[in-house]
Amino acid sequence: MNQPSPSSARQLTSRGRRTRQQLLDAAELVFGEKGFEASSIAEITQRADVALGTFYVYFENKHALFVELVAQLGERLRKTLSTAVKGQTTRLEKERAGFRAFFEFAGKHRNLYRIVRQAEFVDEAVYLDYYRKLAAAYARGLKASMEQGELGRFDPEVIAYALMGIADFLGMRFVLWNEPEQLERAVDEVVEFIAHGLRSPARLKERP
Amino acid sequence: MNQPSPSSARQLTSRGRRTRQQLLDAAELVFGEKGFEASSIAEITQRADVALGTFYVYFENKHALFVELVAQLGERLRKTLSTAVKGQTTRLEKERAGFRAFFEFAGKHRNLYRIVRQAEFVDEAVYLDYYRKLAAAYARGLKASMEQGELGRFDPEVIAYALMGIADFLGMRFVLWNEPEQLERAVDEVVEFIAHGLRSPARLKERP
DNA sequence: CTTGAAGTTGAACTCAGGTTCATGTTTGTG
DNA sequence: CACAAACATGAACCTGAGTTCAACTTCAAG
Numbered sequence: 001m002n003q004p005s006p007s008s009a010r011q012l013t014s015r016g017r018r019t020r021q022q023l024l025d026a027a028e029l030v031f032g033e034k035g036f037e038a039s040s041i042a043e044i045t046q047r048a049d050v051a052l053g054t055f056y057v058y059f060e061n062k063h064a065l066f067v068e069l070v071a072q073l074g075e076r077l078r079k080t081l082s083t084a085v086k087g088q089t090t091r092l093e094k095e096r097a098g099f100r101a102f103f104e105f106a107g108k109h110r111n112l113y114r115i116v117r118q119a120e121f122v123d124e125a126v127y128l129d130y131y132r133k134l135a136a137a138y139a140r141g142l143k144a145s146m147e148q149g150e151l152g153r154f155d156p157e158v159i160a161y162a163l164m165g166i167a168d169f170l171g172m173r174f175v176l177w178n179e180p181e182q183l184e185r186a187v188d189e190v191v192e193f194i195a196h197g198l199r200s201p202a203r204l205k206e207r208p
Numbered sequence: 209m210n211q212p213s214p215s216s217a218r219q220l221t222s223r224g225r226r227t228r229q230q231l232l233d234a235a236e237l238v239f240g241e242k243g244f245e246a247s248s249i250a251e252i253t254q255r256a257d258v259a260l261g262t263f264y265v266y267f268e269n270k271h272a273l274f275v276e277l278v279a280q281l282g283e284r285l286r287k288t289l290s291t292a293v294k295g296q297t298t299r300l301e302k303e304r305a306g307f308r309a310f311f312e313f314a315g316k317h318r319n320l321y322r323i324v325r326q327a328e329f330v331d332e333a334v335y336l337d338y339y340r341k342l343a344a345a346y347a348r349g350l351k352a353s354m355e356q357g358e359l360g361r362f363d364p365e366v367i368a369y370a371l372m373g374i375a376d377f378l379g380m381r382f383v384l385w386n387e388p389e390q391l392e393r394a395v396d397e398v399v400e401f402i403a404h405g406l407r408s409p410a411r412l413k414e415r416p
Numbered sequence: 417c418t419t420g421a422a423g424t425t426g427a428a429c430t431c432a433g434g435t436t437c438a439t440g441t442t443t444g445t446g
Numbered sequence: 447c448a449c450a451a452a453c454a455t456g457a458a459c460c461t462g463a464g465t466t467c468a469a470c471t472t473c474a475a476g
Contacts, residue, residue: 011422012422012423013421013422013473013474015423015473016422019423019424034329035245035329035330036245037243037244037245038245038329040463040464041464041465042463050424051424051425051426052426052464052465053424053425053426053427053465053467054423054424054425055465057422061465062465091406114328114329117328118329120322120325121242121246121326122243135381150407152404152406152408152410152411154397154400154411155393155397158378158394158398159397159401161378161381162374162378162401164377165373165376165377165378166369166370166373166374167373168373168376169369169370169372169376170366170369172339172369173369177336185363185366186363189362190367192360192362193362193402193405194405195407196360196404196405197401197403197404197405197408198362198367198402198403199358199359199360199404200362200405201360203362204357204361218451219451219452220452221452223452223453224452224453248434249433249434249435250432250433250434258454259455259456260434260455260456261435261437261454261456261457263434263435264434264436265453265454269434269435270434270435417476418476419474419476420473420474421472421474421475422471422473422474423470423471423472423473424469424470424471424472425467425468425471426469427468428466428467429465429466430464430465430466431462431465432461432463432464433460433461433462434459434460434461435459435461436457436458436460437455437456437459440454440455441454441455442452442454443450443451443452443453444449444450444452445448445449445450445451446447446448446449
């Protein structure tokens with residue numbers, strides 16, 4: 001008999017962990033392609049090569065699986081970004097590395113990218129959590145750079161959301177919509193922009 | 209008997225137009241609150257104070273109604289923004305006015321804001337159209353300012369998406385998440401940021 | 417070898433919601 | 447007033463999908 005409990009109260013063996021992961025991987029694919037509501041558990045279990053009933057051994061329901069995916073993604077992305085940024089010294093290099101790492105992550109996990117965007121309508125809490133944690137970490141880094149005098153004194157949170165928005169939209173445009181050959185140039189442009197603004201003197205040089 | 213056709217091949221009387229609009233208005237509410245899939249036509253017709261069957265007199269199906277809503281929203285927003293921007297002379301004032309108008313629009317049409325974000329998973333074409341048209345108009349304006357020497361020479365498209373991303377995320381944070389009292393300050397911060405960048409000298413003045 | 421916990425299965429149950437349609441009502445025109 | 451087109455209705459049909467469950471298999475420990 002099945003007795004799932006919150007998430008996986010049951011003790012999992014390596015075999016169980018493997019099956020569970022298969023379901024998570026399949027869900028990443030299916031949710032990413034079709035969206036939460038349009039995805040059926042039947043398709044997820046098929047792609048995971050397990051029977052329908054197996055699903056409920058490892059997850060309470062469709063919703064719980066989705067929430068776990070989003071949370072997992074958030075953690076992975078934050079870790080990826082913080083690692084990428086740590087290797088850099090100047091704030092600008094940190095930003096460049098952060099953008100690059102984000103785009104690379106997005107390219108590798110296109111489906112997860114789309115999954116997060118849906119979280120807004122599936123589970124408000126996990127969606128808020130995702131963006132707030134990301135923004136908080138970002139703002140902390142910015143604040144430190146401001147206090148060191150490397151950046152002007154802005155509200156770190158406002159700037160964090162602004163920069164996240166830039167990354168999100170450029171990712172949408174140049175990663176999701178498939179024009180990777182333009183990505184590198186876009187990163188250069190945008191780093192110059194965030195460094196010196198739209199009136200960047202560097203960008204005015206060519207004028208007569 | 210009903211015979212809908214693509215959209216509304218049937219000649220509508222003023223009574224018909226009124227009912228149709230009631231359905232659109234109700235759909236805006238319901239889709240915005242629950243998302244496309246989770247919204248039922250039954251709820252939409254209830255809120256519109258019409259019978260279930262009436263829905264199919266005016267719309268081919270649920271999907272068609274959604275697509276029309278998104279397209280309608282896109283048009284309204286573009287018109288709103290272009291009007292707001294036209295009143296300004298300098299590029300920076302145009303940007304400020306554009307941001308303000310966008311946030312105001314988002315505040316008035318929170319549901320529509322959420323609807324657009326879902327279009328990605330409901331109808332790829334209408335979603336691409338929405339962002340591409342917006343970006344194209346934005347880029348045209350930026351390009352003109354660059355050619356006049358008011359801005360540095362960037363790729364207008366890259367900057368357009370970057371600025372759209374900023375607006376989208378700040379709207380999410382300070383309009384959707386309900387902290388309107390911080391909005392005005394956020395706009396000031398972000399205009400300063402896009403004007404002179406993160407190292408804005410104006411923002412460094414206070415340092416010893 | 418025994419035993420029980422962990423794992424697996426897929427048919428069957430339920431039910432919600434999109435769509436259809438036959439019927440009845442309203443409205444404007446000649 | 448008559449007639450047709452437009453409008454409105456909601457019960458009924460139908461399909462798909464989430465979830466349950468009782469029976470079966472695998473596996474490791476003792």
